Amino acid sequence: MLxxxxxxxxxxxxxxxxxxxxxxxxxxxxxxxxxxxxxSGKSTLAYVIAGREDYEVTDGDILWNGNSILDMDPDERAAxxxxxxxxxxMEIPGVAGLTFLRTATNAVxxxxxxxxxxxxxxxxxxxxxxxxxxxxxxxxKRPVNVGFSGGEKKRSEILQMAMLDPSLCVLDExxxxxxxxxxxxxxxxxxxxxxxxxxxxVITHYQRLLNHIVPDKxxxxxxxxxxxxGGKELALELExxxxxxxxxxxx
Amino acid sequence: MSVAVMKTKTETALVDGFGEIADxxxxxxxxxxxxxxxxxxxAGNGLPHRRIExxxxxxxxxxxxxALPVVVDGESKTTIADVIVAMGAIxxxxxxxxxxxNGHYRKELSNLDGLNGVSVAPFAQALSSDDAAxxxxxxxxxxxxxxxxxxxxxxxxxxxxxDVASGSNVDAxxxxxxxxxxxxxxxxxxxxxxxxxxxxxxxxxxxxxAVPGSAADGQMNTATEVQVGAGATVDHVKVTTDLGQVTHxxxxxxxxxxxxxxxxxxxxxxxxxxxxxxxxxxxxxxVKLDIxxxxxxxxxxxxxTTLFVDHAVPEGESRELFKGVLDDNARGIFQxxxxxxxxxxxxxxxxxxxxxxxxxxxxxxxxxxLEIYADDVVCGHGSxxxxxxxxxxxxxxxxxxxxxxxxxxxxxxxIGEAIEKVQHEGVREALMIExxxxxxxxxxxxx
Numbered sequence: 286m287l288x289x290x291x292x293x294x295x296x297x298x299x300x301x302x303x304x305x306x307x308x309x310x311x312x313x314x315x316x317x318x319x320x321x322x323x324x325s326g327k328s329t330l331a332y333v334i335a336g337r338e339d340y341e342v343t344d345g346d347i348l349w350n351g352n353s354i355l356d357m358d359p360d361e362r363a364a365x366x367x368x369x370x371x372x373x374x375m376e377i378p379g380v381a382g383l384t385f386l387r388t389a390t391n392a393v394x395x396x397x398x399x400x401x402x403x404x405x406x407x408x409x410x411x412x413x414x415x416x417x418x419x420x421x422x423x424x425x426k427r428p429v430n431v432g433f434s435g436g437e438k439k440r441s442e443i444l445q446m447a448m449l450d451p452s453l454c455v456l457d458e459x460x461x462x463x464x465x466x467x468x469x470x471x472x473x474x475x476x477x478x479x480x481x482x483x484x485x486x487v488i489t490h491y492q493r494l495l496n497h498i499v500p501d502k503x504x505x506x507x508x509x510x511x512x513x514x515g516g517k518e519l520a521l522e523l524e525x526x527x528x529x530x531x532x533x534x535x536x
Numbered sequence: 537m538s539v540a541v542m543k544t545k546t547e548t549a550l551v552d553g554f555g556e557i558a559d560x561x562x563x564x565x566x567x568x569x570x571x572x573x574x575x576x577x578x579a580g581n582g583l584p585h586r587r588i589e590x591x592x593x594x595x596x597x598x599x600x601x602x603a604l605p606v607v608v609d610g611e612s613k614t615t616i617a618d619v620i621v622a623m624g625a626i627x628x629x630x631x632x633x634x635x636x637x638n639g640h641y642r643k644e645l646s647n648l649d650g651l652n653g654v655s656v657a658p659f660a661q662a663l664s665s666d667d668a669a670x671x672x673x674x675x676x677x678x679x680x681x682x683x684x685x686x687x688x689x690x691x692x693x694x695x696x697x698x699d700v701a702s703g704s705n706v707d708a709x710x711x712x713x714x715x716x717x718x719x720x721x722x723x724x725x726x727x728x729x730x731x732x733x734x735x736x737x738x739x740x741x742x743x744x745x746a747v748p749g750s751a752a753d754g755q756m757n758t759a760t761e762v763q764v765g766a767g768a769t770v771d772h773v774k775v776t777t778d779l780g781q782v783t784h785x786x787x788x789x790x791x792x793x794x795x796x797x798x799x800x801x802x803x804x805x806x807x808x809x810x811x812x813x814x815x816x817x818x819x820x821x822x823v824k825l826d827i828x829x830x831x832x833x834x835x836x837x838x839x840x841t842t843l844f845v846d847h848a849v850p851e852g853e854s855r856e857l858f859k860g861v862l863d864d865n866a867r868g869i870f871q872x873x874x875x876x877x878x879x880x881x882x883x884x885x886x887x888x889x890x891x892x893x894x895x896x897x898x899x900x901x902x903x904x905x906l907e908i909y910a911d912d913v914v915c916g917h918g919s920x921x922x923x924x925x926x927x928x929x930x931x932x933x934x935x936x937x938x939x940x941x942x943x944x945x946x947x948x949x950x951i952g953e954a955i956e957k958v959q960h961e962g963v964r965e966a967l968m969i970e971x972x973x974x975x976x977x978x979x980x981x982x983x
Contacts, residue, residue, distance in 0.1 A: 335934045339926075363936035375931040379949030379956070385935075388945065393936035428949070445935060 287311040287334075287453055287484050291345035294326075294333050303329045305509035306345065313452075316485040318495055320520060321506035322528040327488045328372060330506070331457040334486075335369035336362045349453060363389075364396035366452030370442040370459050374430050382425035382441070386411060390448045414447040418474045435462030436471075443474040454478065454485045460494035472497030492524040507531035543582060549603035551579045554690055560608040561693060562660040566669035574672075574689035581683050593869040593901045594811055594840045596684075600783055604723040604755045606691055607638040614717045614747060619645050622715055622745040624777060624973075625966035633711040639693040639724035645715075653704025654738065659695035659727050671729075674761070675789055684785045684811070688759045691725040695758075698740065702733030702765065709739035709773075709960050714758065716746040716778055721753035728760040732768045734793075739771040739960045744786075746778045754782040762790040764798045766820060771959050774802040774812070777970060781808040788813070794820025801958050802829035803967050804839050805974050815844040818852040818880070825854040828957040830967075832974050833866035833898075840869040847880040847910075856887040859954035861947055862898035863978060872917065873905040880910050887917035892924065892950050894978075944975050 287310070294304040303326045311317045321327050333340050334347060336359035346353050354362050377385065390410075391401040402410065415422050418440045430438050439459055446454060456475065460468055475498050479485065487498055495503070495517065503519040505512045505528075512531045513519065543551075554575050561571065584590070585597035614637045620627040634656050635645040641658035648656055662671045672689055696712045714726055732738060744756060756778070764770050776784055784807050792798050804810050816825055831839040845854050860868040870889040891900035904917040924946050932942035951971050958964035 335930075337930055358939065359930060359933035360936050360938050360942075363934060369934050371931065371934075375928050377928060377931075377946070377949055379952035380945055385932075385945075388941065389932075389935035389937055392938065392941065396936070449936060 286313055286350060287486070288348040289345070290348070292330075292333070292342065292347065293344035294329060294340050294342050297339055297341045302343070303340075303509055304333070307506075307509075307511060309504065309511060311484045311486055313484050314481040315501040316479060316487060316498065317502045317504060318487045318489060318500035318520065319504050319506050320489060320492075320523055322532055323490065325507045326509045327506055328457055331369055331455050331486075331488055334453075334455050335359055335367060360392065361396070363449065363451075364393050368446050368449055368451030368454050370439075370446055370454065370456045372458040372461060374438040374442050376431045376433075377429035378431050380429050382427060382429050383411065385429045386425065386445065386448055389445065393449055411448065414444055417477065418444050418447070419470050420444055436464065436467030439463055439467065439471050440474070443471055447474065447478060452483055454483065456485065456487045458488060458490065460489055460491060468494065468497060492520040495520045505531055544597055546600050546603050547582045547597075550687060551575065553603060553605070557606055557608055561691065563663035563668055563672070567663050567672055570669045570672045571690045574686045578683050578686040578690060581686075584683050590842060590871065593867075593871075594809075594838065596811070599809055599838070604721050604753070606693065606725060607640065607722045608693070609640065614642070614645065614715060616645055618717065618747045619713065619715055622747045623711075623713060623743060624745070625969040626711070626741065626743065626775060626963065629709070629962045629966065631708045631711060631962075633713055634696045635713045635715060636694055636696075636726065637715045637717050638722055639714070639726055641694050641696075650708060651706065651710065653701040653736070654706055654710065655699045656710070657697045659697050659729065660693065662697050662729070672727075674759075675791070682787070684757060684813075685759060685787055688725055688727060688757050688787070691757070692727040692759075693725055695726040695728040695760075697729045698731070700730075700732040700736045700738050700768075702736055704733070704736045704738070706736070706738040709741050709771075709963055711741045711743060713743045713745065714756065716744075716754050716756070716782070717750050719749075719751055721751040723755040723757070726756070726758040728758070730760065730770075730772070731763045732765050732770050734765040735767040736765065737769040739773070739963070741773040741775060741963055744774075744776040744778045744784060746780060746782075750780070752780045754778065754780060756782065756784045756786075758785070759787040759789065762788065762798075764790065764792045764796040766793040767795045768793075769797040770799070772798065772800045773958060773960075773963055774800075775967065775970075776802070776804040776807055776810060776812075779806040783808065784810040786810070786812045788815070790814065790816040791819050792816065792823040792825060795822040796820070797824045799826040799957070799959060800828070802841070803831075803955070803970070804829070805832040805970065807833075807837060807839060809838045811840045811842065813842045813844070815846070817846040818849050821849050821851045823852045825852065826957065827855070828857040828954055829859075830951050830954040830971065831858070831860040831868055832951070832971065833860070833868060834863040834978065836865045838867045838869075840871075842869075842871040843873060845872070845874045845885070847874065847876040847883045847885065849877075850880050851882045852880060852884070854883075854885045856889075857954055857957065858889045859951055860891040860900065861894065861951055862891055862900060863894040865895075865897050867899045867901070869901045870919070871903045871905070874907070874915065874917075876906075876908040876910050876913050876915065878909040881912045883910060883913040883915065885913070885915040889919045890950075891921040892947060893921055894924070894947075947975055948972060
């Protein structure tokens with residue numbers, strides 16, 4: 286279970302608060318969506334959960350399965366099952382996709398006390414997961430994300446997610462830059478990972494993604510706070526009325 | 537320049553030491569006088585210093601504290617096993633090799649089987665031929681003021697003379713391995729000549745390595761002249777991993793004829809002081825030139841790459857990509873001079889030099905110099921120096937990769953982009969292994 290308690294966050298070296306007291310609980314087995322206007326703090330929340338160092342938590346806590354993760358390095362969090370699918374996946378020239386996937390997979394397996402995968406085991410797994418995401422394994426021989434289209438980058442993120450077998454998935458604007466077909470493939474990939482042992486936090490600006498990844502709950506984040514929570518129908522309301530209501534009462 | 541400068545102890549030793557060994561250097565009367573003339577050229581100018589623009593960042597006069605004795609005959613204890621170990625990852629390739637120990641060819645350590653269409657002979661042997669003085673004489677444009685080349689002509693003991701017959705397509709790379717061995721600090725002076733006939737193709741790898749346990753100190757002055765025939769394709773790789781406080785001075789003098797492809801790659805790591813000069817001249821139209829390299833330096837190592845690319849004729853293409861990883865107090869230097877002569881229309885030139893700075897105290901000096909006298913050309917250059925990208929580091933760590941491993945992977949990826957330029961798969965992979973080993977040694981010492 287993910288529990289976020291009164292979370293206050295600012296950018297290190299700056300004064301302005303971005304998150305101003307977030308309270309949120311995502312139980313195992315549930316998918317929660319966070320929607321909100323640009324600049325509301327959605328991506329900041331995703332980064333802080335993953336452990337990015339540019340942000341400073343000034344108050345509150347983030348608990349994963351009852352333990353605070355705030356003092357953990359990003360790689361420790363990954364080993365504990367936290368996975369962030371980036372809005373803008375990075376290009377890593379010079380590192381082949383397969384090398385990267387294998388290094389990451391075995392790093393988390395090692396920390397989780399599992400055996401590292403041998404090359405044949407790894408290749409079998411990667412081929413299987415890649416096929417379900419419509420990714421050509423030859424593409425993974427190329428440097429990570431270099432020269433990939435927007436859709437390819439997002440599929441590559443979901444492949445990483447599938448390989449690392451996380452228990453908390455945070456998806457940051459996974460729908461941005463995707464056409465309808467790519468959106469369906471990516472959503473199918475995410476849905477395949479839904480399960481009773483996994484919690485998911487899906488961050489999006491648009492309702493569109495939530496037609497494919499149907500959430501158990503929807504939260505509206507604006508000006509650094511959760512302004513409203515509800516069922517999946519809240520997303521549809523927002524699609525009609527927009528975020529104006531939440532932007533008004535911010536002051 | 538007519539500024540009178542006092543001779544240093546090193547310069548005096550370089551000049552006076554010549555007389556003591558002149559009689560033992562290979563070559564007859566005409567060679568001896570050519571050597572003496574070269575030494576006189578050196579004596580006139582002395583070692584280059586920082587007031588000479590090309591040597592601004594590498595003040596050899598100040599940096600070269602002594603002149604070690606030249607080895608007049610080869611040291612004989614070195615075994616094939618020593619050579620293989622000294623060669624590192626490339627030693628595992630089973631390919632032809634021409635081995636020199638302390639500047640002298642060693643037939644019993646070499647293996648030239650399976651080379652079709654290629655003749656390889658010791659330079660010392662070439663010096664005993666009828667036109668021997670011509671063999672020693674450098675190109676007109678190189679004879680001038682370069683003190684390091686003058687010293688090379690004066691002292692050169694041996695090297696490889698490689699002739700590739702026109703139309704030969706040589707599969708296996710040919711290694712020319714300069715090995716430093718023995719407990720006594722020595723100076724080696726080598727001269728190689730590569731002549732590739734029309735339409736031929738070959739990969740030649742020059743290596744400068746030391747047998748483990750050799751003296752920490754050593755000096756190398758090496759020059760390689762390359763003639764790339766019309767339509768020929770030459771991949772020329774230089775691997776300098778002579779670990780120690782060595783002073784390594786290298787020159788490549790390259791002529792490229794019509795429609796030739798010449799791809800050069802220079803890997804330098806763990807060398808106390810290195811100066812890699814390349815002078816490449818476009819002699820015919822339609823030539824494609826690619827000079828790339830990777831350099832890795834730590835402690836107080838100093839690695840200088842100085843290029844002089846001369847687009848003397850039209851429709852030439854040149855690409856330069858150099859990448860360096862610098863740590864501790866290391867210093868990296870890149871000087872890339874590209875001249876496009878008035879006739880050299882339709883020249884296409886691109887240059888990039890990049891350094892990854894791992895410490896606060898390392899230094900990278902990058903000096904692109906484009907002199908363009910033609911008006912219908914495309915020429916560009918760029919230079920970057922930066923620390924490891926924090927965004928990339930976070931991306932890797934968010935995927936569970938621990939900090940040290942993530943940093944190593946990113947450094948590898950940075951340097952890998954340059955090493956990718958090496959065409960021969962076995963050599964390329966071996967160089968990647970060398971770079972990884974260098975990085976592994978780094979993370980060990982940082983803990």
